[in-house]
Amino acid sequence: xxxxxxxxxxxxxxxxxxxxxxxxxxxxxxxxxxxxxxxxxxxxxxxxxxxxxxxxxxxxxxxxxxxxxxxxxxxxxxxxxxxxxxxxxxxxxxxxxxxxxxxxxxxxxxxxxxxxxxxxxxxxxxxxxxxxxxxxxxxxxxxxxxxxxxxxxxxxxxxxxxxxxxxxxxxxxxxxxxxxxxxxxxxxxxxxxxxxxxxxxxxxxxxxxxxxxxxxxxxxxxxxxxxxxxxxxxxxxxxxxxxxxxxxxxx
Amino acid sequence: xxxxxxxxxxxxxxxxxxxxxxxxxxxxxxxxxxxxxxxxxxxxxxxxxxxxxxxxxxxxxxxxxxxxxxxxxxxxxxxxxxxxxxxxxxxxxxxxxxxxxxxxxxxxxxxxxxxxxxxxxxxxxxxxxxxxxxxxxxxxxxxxxxxxxxxxxxxxxxxxxxxxxxxxxxxxxxxxxxxxxxxxxxxxxxxxxxxxxxxxxxxxxxxxxxxxxxxxxxxxxxxxxxxxxxxxxxxxxxxxxxxxxxxx
Numbered sequence: 001x002x003x004x005x006x007x008x009x010x011x012x013x014x015x016x017x018x019x020x021x022x023x024x025x026x027x028x029x030x031x032x033x034x035x036x037x038x039x040x041x042x043x044x045x046x047x048x049x050x051x052x053x054x055x056x057x058x059x060x061x062x063x064x065x066x067x068x069x070x071x072x073x074x075x076x077x078x079x080x081x082x083x084x085x086x087x088x089x090x091x092x093x094x095x096x097x098x099x100x101x102x103x104x105x106x107x108x109x110x111x112x113x114x115x116x117x118x119x120x121x122x123x124x125x126x127x128x129x130x131x132x133x134x135x136x137x138x139x140x141x142x143x144x145x146x147x148x149x150x151x152x153x154x155x156x157x158x159x160x161x162x163x164x165x166x167x168x169x170x171x172x173x174x175x176x177x178x179x180x181x182x183x184x185x186x187x188x189x190x191x192x193x194x195x196x197x198x199x200x201x202x203x204x205x206x207x208x209x210x211x212x213x214x215x216x217x218x219x220x221x222x223x224x225x226x227x228x229x230x231x232x233x234x235x236x237x238x239x240x241x242x243x244x245x246x247x248x249x250x251x
Numbered sequence: 252x253x254x255x256x257x258x259x260x261x262x263x264x265x266x267x268x269x270x271x272x273x274x275x276x277x278x279x280x281x282x283x284x285x286x287x288x289x290x291x292x293x294x295x296x297x298x299x300x301x302x303x304x305x306x307x308x309x310x311x312x313x314x315x316x317x318x319x320x321x322x323x324x325x326x327x328x329x330x331x332x333x334x335x336x337x338x339x340x341x342x343x344x345x346x347x348x349x350x351x352x353x354x355x356x357x358x359x360x361x362x363x364x365x366x367x368x369x370x371x372x373x374x375x376x377x378x379x380x381x382x383x384x385x386x387x388x389x390x391x392x393x394x395x396x397x398x399x400x401x402x403x404x405x406x407x408x409x410x411x412x413x414x415x416x417x418x419x420x421x422x423x424x425x426x427x428x429x430x431x432x433x434x435x436x437x438x439x440x441x442x443x444x445x446x447x448x449x450x451x452x453x454x455x456x457x458x459x460x461x462x463x464x465x466x467x468x469x470x471x472x473x474x475x476x477x478x479x480x481x482x483x484x485x486x487x488x489x490x491x492x493x494x495x496x497x498x499x
Contacts, residue, residue, distance in 0.1 A: 060370050083372035096367035098359070110371045113378070162371065 009087050011038040011198040012073035012165045019058060019068035021051075028054050030222040031068065036215075041192050041199045043209040046219035047244060052202040053093070055219070056168050059200060060090050072166065089159035090168040095151035097143040097158070103130070104139035107158045129157040133187065149180035156187060160195070167191075169201040173208050185211050206245065218244060255478075259456045262380065266452065269374070269381045276382045283386035287348050291394060294347065295340055299398035302335050303327055303405030311409065311416035323416065324423035325430030327406035332431060336398040337439045338487055341446035344391055345479035349454035352383055353475035356458025357468040365459070375459065384451035391447035392440045399439060403427060438499045442490050446483050453479045 016034040020027065028051045036042045044052050057063040059070055061077045070077040072086050082088075090096075097106045108126045111117055117125075130138060133153040143151060152172060159167050169188060173181035189212045192199045203209055209216055210230045217227045218241050226233060226241050233241065273280065306327050314323055356379055359365050365375050407423045410416045457475035461467050 057366075062366055062369060083370075088370065090367070090370045092363045092367060094363055096363040098364050098367070099362075109373070113371070113373045 009163055009165045009196075011196045012086060013038045014059060014166060014198060014200065015071040015074075016055070016059070017069050017071065019055070019070065020066045021054060021058065021063065022066050028222050029058075029065070032219075032222075032224055034217055034224060034227065036198060036200060038198050039192070039196060040214040041189065041201065041212050043201045043203060043213035043216045044219060045203060045206070045209045045216055045244075047204060050219040051222040052204075052219055053170055056090075056170050056200070056202045059166075060088050060168055086166070087162050087164045088166045088168070089162045089164035091152065091155045091159050091170065091172060093171040093174055095143070095155040097151060097154055099143050101143075102139065103135070103141050103143065103146070103154050106143065106154060107161055109158065110162050125161060126157075129160050130154075132160075133157050134183075148175050149177075149184070152176070152184055153187070156184075156191070160191065164197055166198045166200065169199065169203075171203055171205075172201060173203065173205050181205065181208065182211075184208075188212055220244070255456070258460070259452050262376070262456050262459070263448070263452045265376050266380050266384050269377050270385075272377045272381060273385060276377065279378075279382035280386050283382050284390055287344070287386060287390040288393070290351075291344060291347055291390075292397065294343060295394045295398050296401045298339060298343060299331070299336055299402040300405040302339055303331055303402035303407075304409040306330055306335070306402075307406040307409040307416065308413060311413065315416055315418075320416065320418050321422060321426050322430075323410050323418060324406070324426035324428075327410075327423075328403055328427035328431040329435060331402035331406065332399045332436050332439045334439075334487075336395050336402055337442040337446060338483065340391060340395050340398050341443060341450065341483045342480055344387065344394070344447070345450045345454075345476055345483065348387060349450045349479050350472045350476050352387075352451070352454040353458045353461075353472045354468055356380075356455055357461035357471040360459060360461045361464060361468060380451075380455045380459075383455055384448060387451040388444055388447040391450075392443045395439055395443040396436075399436065434499050438494050441494065441499070442487065445486060445490055449482050449486060450479045453482060 014036040016032050019029050019032040021029040032055060044055060046052050054063060058065055059077070061082060064078065072082065072088070075082065075085070098109070101109065104123070104126050105112070107129060108122045111122045111125070112119070127139065130136060133156060135150065135153055135157065138146070138150065143154070146154065172184050172188065176184065185208045188199060188201060191197065201208070201212065213230055215227060215229055216233050218225045218233065220240050226236050226238055228236070234245065236242065307323060310326055311323050314320055314326070359379070368375050368378055407420055410418050410423045411420055454475040457471045457478070461471040
């Protein structure tokens, strides 16, 4: 039996409908429409300040839109019981690990707080997930003693423990050296293949996007310019898309 | 300002609603309780010893001069238990513990730890605010009991050993016993309980509202301590009036 079929909570689709968001008088998202299929790796790419992270926060209900909606499996994310009905997880840019807890406590936090299983089983599951991400023996370390790459992997382990139907990654390779960035990219792809999960990745790292994406949305100035497979995006006639994809250090 | 007050009232109400969750959060509550006691007990004792002492020093000679030396114990006793111990301990706790609460929750907010809790469907009020508010509400009245006793001792030491006063321990404590009633101590404890809840809510609210980086955290801490002290002094008057109405 494959691991994907062991997942008790099957992946779900995510739909974004006419999403608008303003902070004060500045509109950051100008009516975003997206349709993300269940079990795909969907990358939202774009330059800094294009509204990618704000969009990601809307996808998990951390921000409330001015208009429009995000539908998880057809249900609005604004509904009160959405995080009880669906298992959504997010890997934050900074990791978002609780600094007062050890690595193991961080990874098992969801299960401990919701009392989903006995402590013995939580410990076993935490060790299992940490091992799967190459973090064996790190259980009792504090987050401040970990490197950037390790923090990201602990954050991914914490997301996996939830047994998520959707995982959101916010800039998973930022502040990492290319070798670790490749490892994280491989992990995202592997976890998507092994678990029945929809993965949404926000990044401005073109190599990561083209390496792992089933489809890519390119955002610019709060709008989605183009959505398509990596190949379709490379063949795009849109000037902004080509400018972003072909920016180079060669002068 | 009115928005802040409204938000604090909502936070207070949600914390009250979360009280049934307290048993699940008891370990965090005990951690906080230990932290507060450990950090403040010695400071509370030193502060109240000198408050009692200075009160006796200021009032004693004047009373002796007018032949009222027998009332020093009562004056020090009442002032310490009804006013000085609750207010001074609350100010101490606001500075020592309230600032730490605002800083810790503020940095959790800035570094996305609170967002992480929300995405795990863990209510930050249950996880962070409830154990802190309950712990401080239990710890401050306990500290005030210590402070009252040490304050009385401070007053007694000065009354006995200061040459301008020089009354006996027996005279000081006899007068204190005849003037101070259990209701007076209760008055101080009720006040300290109300001050403690105020400090907890004000400081947790400031922490949860933190925006920006380290500068934002610093701003929140300053605001938390200043707002707590202002609230303590305003509430001191209001609560005193209410307790006087109930003859306490």
